[in-house]
Amino acid sequence: MPELPEVETIRRGLGAAVAGRRIERVEWLDPRLVRGTVDADTLAARLAGRTTRHVGRHGKFLLWRFTGGGMLVLHLGMSGRILVSVPPTEPYAPHTHFVVRLSDGFQVRLVDPRRFGRIVWEERAGRLPALGPDALDPRWTADRFAAELARRSAPIKALLLDQRLVAGIGNIYADEALYAAGIDPRMPARMMTEDAVRRLHRALRSVLRRGIRDGGTTIRTYLDAAGRPGRHAAELLVYGRRGVPCRHCGTPIASVRVAGRTSYYCPQCQGPQGSRLLQDAGREAPVGATL
DNA sequence: AGATGATCCTGTATGC
DNA sequence: TGCATACAGGATCATC
Numbered sequence: 001m002p003e004l005p006e007v008e009t010i011r012r013g014l015g016a017a018v019a020g021r022r023i024e025r026v027e028w029l030d031p032r033l034v035r036g037t038v039d040a041d042t043l044a045a046r047l048a049g050r051t052t053r054h055v056g057r058h059g060k061f062l063l064w065r066f067t068g069g070g071m072l073v074l075h076l077g078m079s080g081r082i083l084v085s086v087p088p089t090e091p092y093a094p095h096t097h098f099v100v101r102l103s104d105g106f107q108v109r110l111v112d113p114r115r116f117g118r119i120v121w122e123e124r125a126g127r128l129p130a131l132g133p134d135a136l137d138p139r140w141t142a143d144r145f146a147a148e149l150a151r152r153s154a155p156i157k158a159l160l161l162d163q164r165l166v167a168g169i170g171n172i173y174a175d176e177a178l179y180a181a182g183i184d185p186r187m188p189a190r191m192m193t194e195d196a197v198r199r200l201h202r203a204l205r206s207v208l209r210r211g212i213r214d215g216g217t218t219i220r221t222y223l224d225a226a227g228r229p230g231r232h233a234a235e236l237l238v239y240g241r242r243g244v245p246c247r248h249c250g251t252p253i254a255s256v257r258v259a260g261r262t263s264y265y266c267p268q269c270q271g272p273q274g275s276r277l278l279q280d281a282g283r284e285a286p287v288g289a290t291l
Numbered sequence: 292a293g294a295t296g297a298t299c300c301t302g303t304a305t306g307c
Numbered sequence: 308t309g310c311a312t313a314c315a316g317g318a319t320c321a322t323c
Contacts (some may be wrong), residue, residue: 001316031300060317078317095301114300115315129318152294156294163318170316220303223315239316260295262314 001078004135004168005211006222006230007060010082011088013225015055016063017084022051022103030097033112036120043121045072047100058134059167070123078157083109084225135168135208142201149189149197156192156200157162157185158259169204172217172239175264179238184270185263186256219228238264 032039038046050066057063057073062082064072076082082095083093086107092099098110098119110117120128135139136151152159160174169177178185180203183196188265192200216222216230219240223229238246241253241264251268 003316006316075317077300078315112300113302114315114317116299118318152292161317163304172316217316219316261317 001222002060002076002080003173003211004057004060004208005173005232006216006224007013007057007062007076007168007213008212009216009224009230010076011055011057011062014064014082014084016057017106017225018033018052018064018102018108023047023049023100024103025101027099027101028097029092029099030115031121032115033110034121035099035115035118036122036249038121043072043119046121046123047072059163060127060170061128061131061167064116070121072121073118073122073128074110075118075119077112077114079114079221080112080117081200081221081223082225083223083227091092094272130164132164132166135166135204140166144200145195145201146197149192152189154189155186155258156183156189157263158260159189160204161259161261168208171263172219172236173204173207173211175239176236177207178263179265180207181268182269185258185265237284238266240264 005072026044028034028040028044034040034043050068050070053065053067054064055064060075062074069103074082084106086109088105088107090103092109093111095113095115096109097115100108112117147238148165149156149159157174157178160169160177161171175185176192177200180195181196181199183192185201211232214230214235215224215228217232218229218234219233238253243252244257245251246253246266246269249266249268251266253264254267255262255264257263
């Protein structure tokens with residue numbers, strides 16, 4: 001569920017709640033979320049007594065670092081939520097799997113109905129799965145993006161969702177950025193013009209930053225660390241809007257399956273014609289353009 | 292290399 | 308109302 005803007009919003013809430021606090025005790029209710037070499041009991045033992053140094057983020061991963069080393073890596077999967085400043089008297093919500101008791105008496109709880117989330121303990125700040133640069137990292141440049149896309153023939157949408165290439169983009173923001181850039185989600189990456197790659201890179205940055213500004217996108221279930229929904233759903237232009245007239249040209253938004261995920265797009269603005277409209281004046285439409 | 296489908300799960304919406 | 312099916316902000320693995 002959560003993509004980069006949602007995870008970043010949660011990161012800020014979590015960071016503020018745990019800054020400088022000591023972990024008194026950790027308990028788990030479902031050990032299945034714990035992956036990696038350290039099991040749930042060991043992980044709970046390792047966490048006890050630690051003090052937070054910093055809560056960071058890389059793509060959709062939260063990196064909860066402690067003084068003296070050690071790092072808790074959290075991924076929220078599709079339905080994971082982190083709630084902070086929960087009074088100990090409050091009953092566990094359904095699907096509460098992890099509870100961290102802090103020195104201020106309050107708790108951090110991890111709730112995840114679908115259990116696609118993971119929790120991993122890293123003793124040394126080693127690397128996660130092979131993740132590409134964070135999508136908002138300035139070192140992830142349009143040039144780097146273009147160089148990668150030039151040798152790939154997969155549909156651009158599939159590559160945006162591949163976290164090894166660039167980390168943080170998910171189904172919603174991928175569709176929104178492709179729409180903003182006027183690119184069909186099925187477009188083979190290496191067929192994209194240099195200009196299209198730059199437009200997409202810029203659109204991704206912009207869409208993700210606006211998502212953060214709005215505290216994330218709440219379609220159904222996303223809530224931030226304080227339990228508040230995000231405000232970005234009202235700004236979505238294509239995601240989830242099949243049949244709704246495109247804001248730009250009035251053509252009904254369509255959907256198609258790409259890389260196993262539903263992709264929403266405007267057949268007009270994201271076809272050859274639409275690309276041309278958005279490109280620099282005078283550029284010719286690609287061969288095979290229709291209409 | 293890339294596509295596809297299955298898998299891990301539960302909740303919700305829809306259709307009959 | 309009940310029941311079946313599809314689908315959901317993700318990631319990974321097997322198979323073709």
